[in-house]
Amino acid sequence: MTGLPRFPATAAQGSVLDALAETGAAIVEGLIPRDLCDAIKAEFRPHLDREGLESAGDFNGYRTLRIGAVLAKSRAVLPLLTHPLVLAMADRFLLPHCLNYRFGSLTGIEILPGEGRQRLHRDQNCYSHRVPGIEFEVVALWAFDDFTAENGATHVVPGSQGWPLDRLPAADEPTLQAVMPAGSALLYLGTTYHGGGANRSERPRMALVNTYSLGWLRQEENMALSVPRALAETLPKPIRDLMGYRPHGLVGWYPGALG
Numbered sequence: 001m002t003g004l005p006r007f008p009a010t011a012a013q014g015s016v017l018d019a020l021a022e023t024g025a026a027i028v029e030g031l032i033p034r035d036l037c038d039a040i041k042a043e044f045r046p047h048l049d050r051e052g053l054e055s056a057g058d059f060n061g062y063r064t065l066r067i068g069a070v071l072a073k074s075r076a077v078l079p080l081l082t083h084p085l086v087l088a089m090a091d092r093f094l095l096p097h098c099l100n101y102r103f104g105s106l107t108g109i110e111i112l113p114g115e116g117r118q119r120l121h122r123d124q125n126c127y128s129h130r131v132p133g134i135e136f137e138v139v140a141l142w143a144f145d146d147f148t149a150e151n152g153a154t155h156v157v158p159g160s161q162g163w164p165l166d167r168l169p170a171a172d173e174p175t176l177q178a179v180m181p182a183g184s185a186l187l188y189l190g191t192t193y194h195g196g197g198a199n200r201s202e203r204p205r206m207a208l209v210n211t212y213s214l215g216w217l218r219q220e221e222n223m224a225l226s227v228p229r230a231l232a233e234t235l236p237k238p239i240r241d242l243m244g245y246r247p248h249g250l251v252g253w254y255p256g257a258l259g
């Protein structure tokens with residue numbers, strides 16, 4: 001395979017999702033306009049500068065800025081979170097295994113010049129258990145800058161979603177990089193091995209990584225603590241539902257939720 005499956009924004013959803021199922025990842029170019037990317041970047045900027053290194057570490061990197069609690073910081077991201085293609089991805093891979101799904105985590109990531117490659121990993125390994133054959137998460141990684149091989153375009157191990165539980169990537173595991181223009185999204189599965197690239201350029205590379213998880217799982221990011229309830233109540237209902245304000249049957253109930 002010479003590159004990850006790649007589609008224009010106008011592609012049929014079924015073709016994108018079939019490629020995603022087969023390869024574990026797919027790129028869709030130009031899903032949102034550049035001015036929306038710029039608006040999101042402007043909203044993220046002060047937060048990245050203020051708190052972006054709070055979660056620095058061996059996995060997240062030391063030259064990578066990260067922010068959580070994105071819904072308390074940005075309104076411009078809202079259309080991305082319920083983008084029809086992203087929801088179609090979650091419908092296809094998650095809905096067969098739950099009554100409803102929700103956000104796992106929403107994370108702004110800016111890889112700065114000089115950052116090295118991130119360890120290859122599966123996002124759903126944040127969970128200690130796994131049911132073979134069931135994706136616990138699906139992921140939309142939105143590029144707000146052009147992603148290039150030099151500035152840290154995400155590395156993906158094609159086909160790794162089908163690997164057995166105990167197969168780990170080799171030290172020199174072949175990867176394909178998600179080179180894509182700003183406004184594109186890399187879609188991948190919770191079991192797909194991937195990792196941020198090294199930034200050997202002179203400019204930062206900004207993205208938003210949104211995971212969606214089975215509704216009966218505990219969410220990766222504790223949305224009830226990340227986003228104050230009074231603020232959550234000002235957000236559109238589909239967003240609140242995805243935050244966890246809609247229980248999964250009896251799981252996640254709170255007074256008034258079931259009425």
Ligand SMILES: O=C(O)CCC(=O)C(=O)O
Nearest residue numbers: 109153154194195196197
């Ligand atoms: O920033 C990227 O390209 C990927 C980051 C990532 O996969 C992660 O932190 O889980």
Ligand SMILES: [Fe+2]
Nearest residue numbers: 122123194195
């Ligand atoms: Fe990841």
